[in-house]
Amino acid sequence: MTNLTPREIVSELDRFIIGQKDAKRAVAVALRNRWRRKQLSDDIREEVYPKNILMIGPTGVGKTEISRRLAKLAKAPFLKVEATKFTEVGYVGRDVEQIIRDLVDAAIAMTRELMREKVKATAHSAAEDRVIDALAGDNAREQTREMFRKKLRAGELDDKEIELEVADTSSPFPMMDIPGQPGMMGGGVNLGDIFGKAFGGRKTRRRMSVAASYQLLITEEADKLLDTEAVTREAIEAVEQNGIVFIDEIDKVCARAETRGADVSREGVQRDLLPLIEGTTVSTKHGPVKTDHVLFIASGAFHIAKPSDLLPELQGRLPIRVELRALTEADFVRILTETDNALTRQYKALMATEGVGIDFTDDGIRALARIAAEVNSTVENIGARRLYTVLERVFEELSFTAPDRDGEKVTVDATFVEKYLSELARSTDLSRYVL
Numbered sequence: 001m002t003n004l005t006p007r008e009i010v011s012e013l014d015r016f017i018i019g020q021k022d023a024k025r026a027v028a029v030a031l032r033n034r035w036r037r038k039q040l041s042d043d044i045r046e047e048v049y050p051k052n053i054l055m056i057g058p059t060g061v062g063k064t065e066i067s068r069r070l071a072k073l074a075k076a077p078f079l080k081v082e083a084t085k086f087t088e089v090g091y092v093g094r095d096v097e098q099i100i101r102d103l104v105d106a107a108i109a110m111t112r113e114l115m116r117e118k119v120k121a122t123a124h125s126a127a128e129d130r131v132i133d134a135l136a137g138d139n140a141r142e143q144t145r146e147m148f149r150k151k152l153r154a155g156e157l158d159d160k161e162i163e164l165e166v167a168d169t170s171s172p173f174p175m176m177d178i179p180g181q182p183g184m185m186g187g188g189v190n191l192g193d194i195f196g197k198a199f200g201g202r203k204t205r206r207r208m209s210v211a212a213s214y215q216l217l218i219t220e221e222a223d224k225l226l227d228t229e230a231v232t233r234e235a236i237e238a239v240e241q242n243g244i245v246f247i248d249e250i251d252k253v254c255a256r257a258e259t260r261g262a263d264v265s266r267e268g269v270q271r272d273l274l275p276l277i278e279g280t281t282v283s284t285k286h287g288p289v290k291t292d293h294v295l296f297i298a299s300g301a302f303h304i305a306k307p308s309d310l311l312p313e314l315q316g317r318l319p320i321r322v323e324l325r326a327l328t329e330a331d332f333v334r335i336l337t338e339t340d341n342a343l344t345r346q347y348k349a350l351m352a353t354e355g356v357g358i359d360f361t362d363d364g365i366r367a368l369a370r371i372a373a374e375v376n377s378t379v380e381n382i383g384a385r386r387l388y389t390v391l392e393r394v395f396e397e398l399s400f401t402a403p404d405r406d407g408e409k410v411t412v413d414a415t416f417v418e419k420y421l422s423e424l425a426r427s428t429d430l431s432r433y434v435l
């Protein structure tokens with residue numbers, strides 16, 4: 001749980017997402033409200049439900065990114081699903097509950113990772129002992145072990161090969177659904193889990209370098225220290241109190257189309273989603289999970305259907321509406337230069353691993369942004385995702401030849417960009433396929 005103020009949350013989001021102020025403010029308030037709720041006395045706390053959010057805006061403008069970054073900031077379990085998934089053939093109403101089961105799985109992975117960090121120091125020394133056992137043998141004298149320990153810590157033995165007995169994580173048992181078992185649907189039961197535990201887990205011997213063995217052993221030792229039940233308990237608590245579910249393409253289940261064949265009616269999907277959003281208890285293989293305080297962020301372009309076409313009950317459950325605007329050429333320039341994870345930074349870092357220095361000039365960046373905006377307007381507007389295809393194309397040749405160009409400096413200016421892109425961008429037909 002973060003105690004950042006809304007202003008601080010927005011400024012954290014600003015590091016990764018350009019513009020979209022309203023959406024950032026809305027999610028920042030939603031997160032702060034959770035903190036506020038935590039401060040309340042028990043009786044009133046249970047009464048305060050999250051105000052879910054409806055994000056309206058074209059594709060690729062930051063809807064998912066804002067939600068994902070928010071979850072990361074809050075260390076909250078996060079899951080993204082497409083509402084249309086539930087209209088596919090073979091889906092039945094109850095399947096929406098799978099959303100919560102998947103969220104629990106995500107939370108368990110996240111919680112385990114966080115708790116692993118806490119037991120890392122202890123796990124580290126246990127892992128070190130196992131490596132020394134492998135190097136020196138079980139019956140080695142203490143002096144010999146200390147000698148190995150010193151060398152090990154100095155990194156002198158990193159490349160040495162050792163053979164270790166480690167847990168076998170590959171399961172010979174298939175995932176099986178137990179028919180008629182509530183709460184197991186789609187989740188399946190891993191027989192390996194059951195038998196693995198019953199028989200104390202299978203072991204396998206593997207050869208690897210000392211350096212490579214470390215991470216594996218630390219994870220294994222940390223897992224031994226982690227109490228599975230405590231992890232599950234904390235994970236479920238995290239889902240119930242902090243979980244965030246992002247439901248994309250909610251507008252696509254708006255049109256009140258009739259059921260055809262095995263296709264579930266779209267309105268049906270809304271009806272199925274409703275209890276989850278209103279608050280229900282979902283049974284999972286880890287136990288029951290209440291969804292009352294999970295934050296739902298629904299999103300859609302709403303080009304054809306309007307939010308008022310959603311079921312009234314659903315509209316009521318998504319009281320906060322925010323619009324995200326289409327991105328412009330000027331936004332692209334900022335996305336390429338100002339964000340912490342800017343693509344220009346990524347390519348620079350990637351090429352640096354090959355010893356190739358990359359320098360982006362201002363006119364180079366402007367050319368990239370202009371071409372991305374042009375292709376978006378002529379072919380299809382896919383928002384900032386266009387920058388990925390454009391940059392990949394510009395760097396294609398360099399990416400391939402970089403290993404032979406160690407020590408070179410490359411300046412990405414307007415001429416460089418034009419050389420690889422101008423012809424493509426001018427031909428709508430071509431760019432339809434390549435960009």
Ligand SMILES: Nc1ncnc2c1ncn2[C@@H]1O[C@H](COP(=O)(O)OP(=O)(O)OP(=O)(O)O)[C@@H](O)[C@H]1O
Nearest residue numbers: 016017018059060061062063064065066335384385
């Ligand atoms: N405003 C923005 N600032 C920086 N990067 C952005 C912005 N909008 C989108 N991006 C980048 O573009 C990619 C796609 O964005 P995102 O997944 O948020 O799209 P979306 O709006 O959720 O669309 P969809 O509804 O189709 O999923 C992400 O990698 C994201 O980093």
